[in-house]
Amino acid sequence: MTSAAAVIGSTGLVGHHVLDTLLSIEACESVYTISRRAPKTGPSAKLNATVEADTTKWASQLTAISPIPKTVYSALGTTRLQAGGIQNQWKIDHDLNVELAKAAHAAGTQTFVFVSSAGTRGLMSNMAPYSKMKIGVEDTIKSLNFKQAIILRPGFLIGEREVAHTGGSLVASLFRGVKTYLGQGAQDKFAQEGQVVARAAVRAAALAAEGNAPSKYWVIEQNDIVKLGRDEWKA
Known part of the structure; x- marks a missing residue:
């Protein structure tokens, strides 16, 4: 784990858990966030939060962090x-994810972690606009040739959101029902808890920092998200 990290998307379902996880880890000495509203987390001397409604300023604010965080997470x-x-x-x-990835690379970030999507x-x-967005970001990150790039592709995300998604609670209830009647393994094939995805992201970055990533461009699919973020997770 690097001594400093930055989290983009820290008020979202996964990003919120990434932030909380990093703040709880002793090896991470400081965490920077840039968001349109303040992240909802407990007070911490480690946290350096920038609230900026104008997202066109985020890239320059990221590069202005000194020293630049070695690991940047984008959820x-x-x-x-x-x-x-x-x-x-x-x-x-x-567009904003691409801009931030380019800014992080230009500033000297070593590891870039991006939460993409299954499928x-x-x-x-x-042919699907949502997938085309994710493909474009993934391809950009790969082309930038970071020392380490990590792409997570979770399924449906389960957990409490600050801003509810239309139909999200109904789908989440459906997958929780799958877990109840068919077991955790059945749910794992289609959906993961936001905290599990976040912990997988943090654990993967730690493995990369230790030189134990399986490849320079590491794509983590649902099975390995569950493995890293739940089955093998140690607080």
Whole structure:
């Protein structure tokens, strides 16, 4: 684990848990966030939170952090409904993530961790706008040639959100029902708790810092997210 990290998307379901996890780990000495509203977490001397409503300033604010965090996590994303249309969603899910990845690389960040989505490279993915957004970000991160890039592709995300997704609670209830009647393994094939995904992201970055990542561009699918973030997780 590096001594400093930055989290983008720290008010979202996964990003919130990434932030809380990093703040709880002794080896992480400081955590920086950039977000449109203050992250909801307990007080911590480690936390350096920047609240900025204008997302066009985020890249420059990221590069202004000194010294630049060696690890940057992006769990940044929105929905078409929240953004007010697919074009506005593209500006956040694709354009802003791409801009931040480029800024982090230019500033000297060694490890970039991006929370993508399962099915991104599926058979019909090139026809789905949401998948195209994720593909574009993944491809950009790969092309930037970070010392270490980590891509997580979770399934449906389960957990409490600051801003509820339309139909999200119903789907989450469905997957919890799957767990109740068919077992944890059945749920794991389609959905993961936000905290599990976050812990997998932090654990993967720690393994990379130790030189134990399996590849320079490490893609972590659902089975390995569960393995890293729950089955093998040690607080």
